[in-house]
Amino acid sequence: MEERPENYVDFSVKYNDWVAIKRISIDEKITPEEVVYNLASIESSIDSKIYKFLGIDIDSIDSLAKNIAKQSGTGYKGLPKLASLIDTKQVKDSLSKACKTQVVVPFARSYLLNKSLKYMKLSSNIELPTMLKAFPELKTKYKYKAPKGKKFY
Numbered sequence: 001m002e003e004r005p006e007n008y009v010d011f012s013v014k015y016n017d018w019v020a021i022k023r024i025s026i027d028e029k030i031t032p033e034e035v036v037y038n039l040a041s042i043e044s045s046i047d048s049k050i051y052k053f054l055g056i057d058i059d060s061i062d063s064l065a066k067n068i069a070k071q072s073g074t075g076y077k078g079l080p081k082l083a084s085l086i087d088t089k090q091v092k093d094s095l096s097k098a099c100k101t102q103v104v105v106p107f108a109r110s111y112l113l114n115k116s117l118k119y120m121k122l123s124s125n126i127e128l129p130t131m132l133k134a135f136p137e138l139k140t141k142y143k144y145k146a147p148k149g150k151k152f153y
Contacts, residue, residue, distance in 0.1 A: 009042075
């Protein structure tokens, strides 16, 4: 049996038809930025899956987020408008309809907020495209492909 290094990232999932594996040995050649990039990659791969597993219709929420972001505008100046729109009865009703059970509505609301921020060219997470912009040397080691139709800042 192969011995694990002292420091490593080891993430694997097999759940129904979804399989995700991410492994990296962390030695003196691996930079902290590479570790963060790999951890952000894991987060990115599970992001939409966790909401689907809870029975949340993320496609309808994506559409709602795009609409809300369009009304809010881009950047930090749009945050007050975003907050007021997310708190409307219409949005709350849409979130309720997008959920298999009402227990998961708070998670759907969290997904809506995060997606709206992305459409407003903001983020509360470390994003892979942003990592590649900040640390261009990662581009030679990691091949990132943006999902089709997705625009990243």
